[in-house]
Each structure stands twice: as C-alpha cells, then as structure tokens.
Amino acid sequence: MKNVGVQGIKNIAGGLDRFLIGLAIVVIFLGAAMFGMHQSVKGGPKAERGTLDLSAWDFRADGTVRLDGEWAFYPDRLLTPADFANGRQPAGKRYIQVPGVWNGEDMKGYGYATYRLSVRIQPTDRTLSIHKQVIRFADRMYVDGKELASSGSPGASRKSYEPGNFPYTVSFVALGDKIDLLIQVANYEYPTGGIALPLRLGLSDDVQMSRAAQTMFEWAGAIIFLLFGIFSLSLYFFFQRRLPFLSFGLFFLCFAVLIVMNGQRMLFQLLSGMPFEMMWKIKDLSVLLAIPFLYVYTAYAYATGLARRLLLYPAGAIGLLCLVIVWVPYHVYAPLMDGIMLIFMLLLMSLVLYVLGLYSKPAAYSKREIKMYLMALVSLLLLQISSAFVNQGDGTFLPSILSDVLGLSFVIFIVAMLAQNYFSTYQSMVKLTAELQAANQLKDEFLLRTSYELNTPLQGIMNLSQSLLDSSAHLPKDRRIREPGQASDHPQYRIPDVQSGQRHYRSYPDQGRPPGGLAQAGGSGRLRGDRLRGERVSGAGEVRAARASSRSGEPLRDGGREPAHAGAVQPDRLQHEVRRSDGHPGERSPA
Structure with a gap:
C-alpha cells in the first residue's frame, strides 16, 4: 500500500505531482475552515434559562443575531400566549x-x-424580522401574543397534525424593549424533532435581503444545472444515443431539483398545494438518484469490464431502494435516511478514489478532463460533509456561505470538464478531417498514376470491337472490312505502341518518372509506331515467306524477329480479297 500511495502522488516522469499536492492542500484548508467556522458560530449572545439579553446589541451596526441558547421547553404540551397571561407559568417547564x-x-x-x-x-x-429555517415537522409561531406564521399544523396526535417544515420569515414592530416568542412544534415523521437550525432576528431589510440573496443564488444554481441537463438530454435524444449523455443529463436534473427542494425550499412554497408525502418523496429521490446517475456516467465514460460492473452494482441497488421509497410512507423510511446518507458519502469517497486512480494511469484519458472531474467530485464530497453537519440538528452546523462556495465550485469544475471534453472532441475531429483529406489526396494521386495502366490494350480492343459491331452491322462487306483497318491506324489502338509505352514508363525510377505519367512516357512508343507505319507490307507473300522460314528453321530477317507490324491489320490486303470474292478474279495481290 505504501508503494501505491507514493506512486499516486508522482507524475509519469517520477517527480511529485503538483496538482495532487495542491488538491490535498485545498482539502486540508477547507477542512480547517469548516472547523474554524464551526467554532466561530458558537460566539455571540446566548440565551440563559429562557431569556436572551440583546440590550447592548445594535441591529444597525451589528446586523442580525441568532436566537441560540437555553429556551423554556414544555414537553407534551401545545401552549398558547393565553396560557402565559397575567404572569402565569404552566407546569412542566424545562430548558433545552x-x-x-x-x-x-x-x-x-x-x-x-x-x-x-x-x-x-x-x-x-x-x-424587525425573524427568519425560521428548519423546525421538524410542523410549527406555529407567536410574537408578542400574535400568531404570525405556521408551517403545517401542530397537533397532539398523528391524525390531528399536518406536516410542513418549510422556511418562512415574519415581520413585526416591537412594542417596547421586550419580545415574547412562543413556538408550538409537533413531529410524527422524522426520528428527531425540534428546532434543528437557528432562528435569526434583525432589521427587516437585513433579514429579507439576506434571504433574497440566498434564494437568488439557489435559483441561479438550479437554472444552470437545469440547462446542462436539458443540453445533455438533447445530445442523447437527437444526436448520439450514448449512456453518458443520458446519465449526466439526469444527474443535472436531479441536482437542480435538489437545490430548489433544500436550502430555502422555494419549490415547497411554489407547490404549497401539493401533498406533503409527494413533495418530500421528490426531495429525497432527487438526493438519492444523484449519486447513482453519477456512477453510471463514470462507468460508461471512464471504465470498462470489471471496473464498469463494480460501478454499476451500487447504482442498481440504489435504484431498487428508490422504487421502495416511492411505495412506502415517508415516516416508514425516514429513520433510515441518516444511514443512507452515510453510505452515500462512502460511495462518493470511493468514486473520488477511482477517478484519482484514473489520473495516476499514464495517458489513459485526457489529464485535464480528469483533473476537472476530480475537483468537481471533491467539491461535491465536501458539500455533502457540510450538509451532514446541518442534518445533525445538535447545533453543530456551518454557515450557508461555505455550502454556497462549494456548490459554486462544483458547478465551475463541471462546466470546465464539459468544455475540456468538447474541446478534445473538436480537436480529434479536426485531426481526423486532416487525415481524411490527406488520404483523399493520396487516392487522387494513385488514380492519376494508374489510370493509363488500367486502360489496358484488352480494354481498348473490347471497346473497339463493341463499337464496330454496333455501328457497322448495316454497312456493305467492303466497308465492314475497311473500317477495322482504319481504326487500327488510330494511336489509341496500337497495341505494340501501348505496350512499349508501358515498358518505357516503368523503366523510370519512382522519383524520376515524367510528370505526365504514362502518356508522356509513351511518346517514344508513338514515334516508333509512326516510323513503322511508313514501311508498308505490299503483299501477303512476304509474311508467308517469313512464316515458312520460321517453320523450316531458317533464321528470320531482322535478327530472327518478325516485323513489328506483321501482326497489324492490313486493310489493302483485306480489300483485295473482298474484291476477288465480289467477282474480280483477275486481280492479284499486290507485290
């Protein structure tokens, strides 16, 4: 294991990988920032025994304040301001x-x-305004004896209560130097109940501005992920049916829903008429399905064989879990959510380690793309850790600014990864286009060099014969005999000339062949053919004598070779034979 760890932080050249060292430093820095923020948020005024003294707090200069500390607590009772009228103190008082x-x-x-x-x-x-974030799972707020807001409807039993648990802000004008705050709470859904996140008090403008900024930031992130989801799904349905496009598109859509269903939970307020069970199942499914879709994308984009199967098995198991969640009530599976989120964190850490292993492999994938993907996964992992502090509900939470920064960094790195992927694909297409153009040019040169050789004498004879058969079928016999002789004088059909030109062309080296190809090299063959045409064979006797000498074993003239034109078509001889057959027996063959 030591060698694997050392190799993981070394580059191909054997030196330390600066990217991995920088990534480790950033992770350590963010971890320290989480710890520091966790310690710093514990400062400020604290309530003691149900009273919070803010007489020295200037809301204009100091801003908003958290209402943390010891609150008076009355278990198993739903009290109203009337129960505290005239200084009465109901029984069963505790502090929490x-x-x-x-x-x-x-x-x-x-x-x-x-x-x-x-x-x-x-x-x-x-x-002044008070902002409430998370109270599980139904609440009703009274300020100075007046009911200002509620989320759901608290009740003494499951049948009499209605769950809600979405954020809201109330505004009021304090009547003096004291504010009396009373909150009824009921929970029959989640395994832990109570005020999970702090309430904030401050000037109405400051509280509303802070919430509006957070809402705008969340909507911006959701819209960005929604656009990327639509883009990826469009690539899948209209261009290439590749599973990475489909899985990444569904991941973006799930993450967009996850953003608007958490934090300020804007979608809860927009869909306030939707049943509670349906809204919370959509919220939980958006969280549960994000990691499996990310696993499927990684499996088909960066894995093969056994590694791909190992990535797909957890995704399939979570898919089955999601089917179970669709059918069972929320309060049945809600106690399992903490354990499921812990498993999700471990799965995300495993995915980070797998991508880290891909980065350590030399030239396996695009290094820049793997870097961006790795940083995006690390940002997502830290974001999940930050959310885990919030879900504890024991006061150990981190400011929302850290989650916002981690979410923004995740978006930036994902966009950079997609841009790098597109740029790499574009470069590959440009390179392939250049190679195809070069191959096409080589093809043209090959056809140019071989076109004359492909036009063989046999093809010429076949073309000539077919054209003569088609054009001279209706002509008299003498013309049918004369036309082949005339055609044989055409340079295109001089068989010895073409063969001589081919031999002459092939005798050149590859670098020294004439630029005109076989046509230029065959010039000598045509000149030779022109000289040979001047030597007319006057009769068939010379040919017969030459052939008789060959049969008797006597040497032929011209070095034992027949004249180059001995096999050529002789139109004069053919015309004489035709005239004899047409009734001119007195004519003799020319000498």
Missing part, C-alpha cells in the same frame, strides 16, 4: 438547547411540545 433536537429522557423523537423565549432589545421603531 436551541438549535437542537428534543430527543432525551423527557421526550422521544415523535411527539409535540412548546418553546418559549423572552428577548430584551434596545427600543426601536424599525420593523
């Missing part, structure tokens, strides 16, 4: 840390209770 869950000796995960906090402030005529 907020934010946090109420699971303990007094209460289990399921149940109902009432929270109460008294806040001392500097008198002001400015409008």
Whole structure:
C-alpha cells in the first residue's frame, strides 16, 4: 500500500505531482475552515434559562443575531400566549438547547411540545424580522401574543397534525424593549424533532435581503444545472444515443431539483398545494438518484469490464431502494435516511478514489478532463460533509456561505470538464478531417498514376470491337472490312505502341518518372509506331515467306524477329480479297 500511495502522488516522469499536492492542500484548508467556522458560530449572545439579553446589541451596526441558547421547553404540551397571561407559568417547564433536537429522557423523537423565549432589545421603531429555517415537522409561531406564521399544523396526535417544515420569515414592530416568542412544534415523521437550525432576528431589510440573496443564488444554481441537463438530454435524444449523455443529463436534473427542494425550499412554497408525502418523496429521490446517475456516467465514460460492473452494482441497488421509497410512507423510511446518507458519502469517497486512480494511469484519458472531474467530485464530497453537519440538528452546523462556495465550485469544475471534453472532441475531429483529406489526396494521386495502366490494350480492343459491331452491322462487306483497318491506324489502338509505352514508363525510377505519367512516357512508343507505319507490307507473300522460314528453321530477317507490324491489320490486303470474292478474279495481290 505504501508503494501505491507514493506512486499516486508522482507524475509519469517520477517527480511529485503538483496538482495532487495542491488538491490535498485545498482539502486540508477547507477542512480547517469548516472547523474554524464551526467554532466561530458558537460566539455571540446566548440565551440563559429562557431569556436572551440583546440590550447592548445594535441591529444597525451589528446586523442580525441568532436566537441560540437555553429556551423554556414544555414537553407534551401545545401552549398558547393565553396560557402565559397575567404572569402565569404552566407546569412542566424545562430548558433545552436551541438549535437542537428534543430527543432525551423527557421526550422521544415523535411527539409535540412548546418553546418559549423572552428577548430584551434596545427600543426601536424599525420593523424587525425573524427568519425560521428548519423546525421538524410542523410549527406555529407567536410574537408578542400574535400568531404570525405556521408551517403545517401542530397537533397532539398523528391524525390531528399536518406536516410542513418549510422556511418562512415574519415581520413585526416591537412594542417596547421586550419580545415574547412562543413556538408550538409537533413531529410524527422524522426520528428527531425540534428546532434543528437557528432562528435569526434583525432589521427587516437585513433579514429579507439576506434571504433574497440566498434564494437568488439557489435559483441561479438550479437554472444552470437545469440547462446542462436539458443540453445533455438533447445530445442523447437527437444526436448520439450514448449512456453518458443520458446519465449526466439526469444527474443535472436531479441536482437542480435538489437545490430548489433544500436550502430555502422555494419549490415547497411554489407547490404549497401539493401533498406533503409527494413533495418530500421528490426531495429525497432527487438526493438519492444523484449519486447513482453519477456512477453510471463514470462507468460508461471512464471504465470498462470489471471496473464498469463494480460501478454499476451500487447504482442498481440504489435504484431498487428508490422504487421502495416511492411505495412506502415517508415516516416508514425516514429513520433510515441518516444511514443512507452515510453510505452515500462512502460511495462518493470511493468514486473520488477511482477517478484519482484514473489520473495516476499514464495517458489513459485526457489529464485535464480528469483533473476537472476530480475537483468537481471533491467539491461535491465536501458539500455533502457540510450538509451532514446541518442534518445533525445538535447545533453543530456551518454557515450557508461555505455550502454556497462549494456548490459554486462544483458547478465551475463541471462546466470546465464539459468544455475540456468538447474541446478534445473538436480537436480529434479536426485531426481526423486532416487525415481524411490527406488520404483523399493520396487516392487522387494513385488514380492519376494508374489510370493509363488500367486502360489496358484488352480494354481498348473490347471497346473497339463493341463499337464496330454496333455501328457497322448495316454497312456493305467492303466497308465492314475497311473500317477495322482504319481504326487500327488510330494511336489509341496500337497495341505494340501501348505496350512499349508501358515498358518505357516503368523503366523510370519512382522519383524520376515524367510528370505526365504514362502518356508522356509513351511518346517514344508513338514515334516508333509512326516510323513503322511508313514501311508498308505490299503483299501477303512476304509474311508467308517469313512464316515458312520460321517453320523450316531458317533464321528470320531482322535478327530472327518478325516485323513489328506483321501482326497489324492490313486493310489493302483485306480489300483485295473482298474484291476477288465480289467477282474480280483477275486481280492479284499486290507485290
């Protein structure tokens, strides 16, 4: 294992890989930032025994404040402001840390209770606001005796309550230097109940601006992922039916839904009329399906054989789990979500290690593309770790700015990876186009060099014979005999000339062949043919004598070779024979 680790941080040349070293430094820095932010958010005024003193807090200069600390807590009671009228104190009072869950000796995960906090402030005529993020799983808020908002409907039993759990902001004007805050809470869905995330108090403009900025940031991220999802699915359905396009498109769509269903949960408010079960199942499925689609993309884009199967098995198992979630009620599978998210974190870490192994392989894939993909996965892993702090519900959470930065970095690296993928594909297409153009040019040169050789004498004879048969079938016998002789004088059909030109052309070296090809090299053959045409064979006797000498063993003239034109068509001789056959017996063959 030591050798594998050392090789993982070394490049191909044997030196330390600066990219991996830089990535490790960034991860360590972000881990330290998480720890530092976790420690810093514990500062500020804290409530003690149900009272928070903000008399020294200037909302204009100091901004918003978190309502953390010890709240008065009344388990198994849904109290109203009337129960505290005239200074009355209902029985069963406890103190509980907020934010946090109420699971303990007094209460289990399921149940109902009432929270109460008294806040001392500097008198002001400015409008104040309180922002509530996550209270599991139904709540109703009273400020100074007035009901201002609710999420769902708290009840003393499952039948009498309605779950909600979406963020909201209330605004009010404080009547003096004291704010009385009362919250009814009920939970019959999730294994932990209570105020999971802190409430924030401040000037209305500051609170509304902060929430609007967070909402805009989340909508921007969701729209970006939605556009990339539509783009990837369009590539799959209209261009290439490749599974990486389909899986990546579905991953982007799931991540877009995940963004708008978490955080400020804007989609919950837009679809407030939708049943609770359906909305929360969509939310959970968007989380559960994101990792499997990412696994499928990695399997078909960067894996083969056994590695691909090992990546597809977890994706298939999670797909079956999603089918189960569709059919069972939310409160049945909700207790399993913490364990499932832990498994998801381990799966994402395994995917990071696999891509890291791809990067260490020399020239296996595009190094830049693997770098971008690896950084995107690391950002996603850190984002999931940050969300895990939030889901603990025990006050250990991180500011939303860190999650925003990690989400933004994930988007940037994914976009860079897709751009690098497109650029690499474009470069490959340009290179392939150049190779095809070069091959096409070589083909043209090959055909130019071999066109004369392909036009063999046999093809010429066949073309001549066919044309004569087609054109002279109706002519008299003498013309049918004369035309072949005339055609034989055409340079295209001089068989010895063509053969001589071919031999002459092939005698040149490859670099020294005439630029005109066989046509230029065959010039000597044509000249030779012209000289031979001047030597007329006057009669058939000379040919017969030459052939008789050959049969008797006597040497022929011209070095024992027949004249080059001995096999040529002799139109004069053929015409004489035709005239004799037509009734001119007195004529003799020319001498």
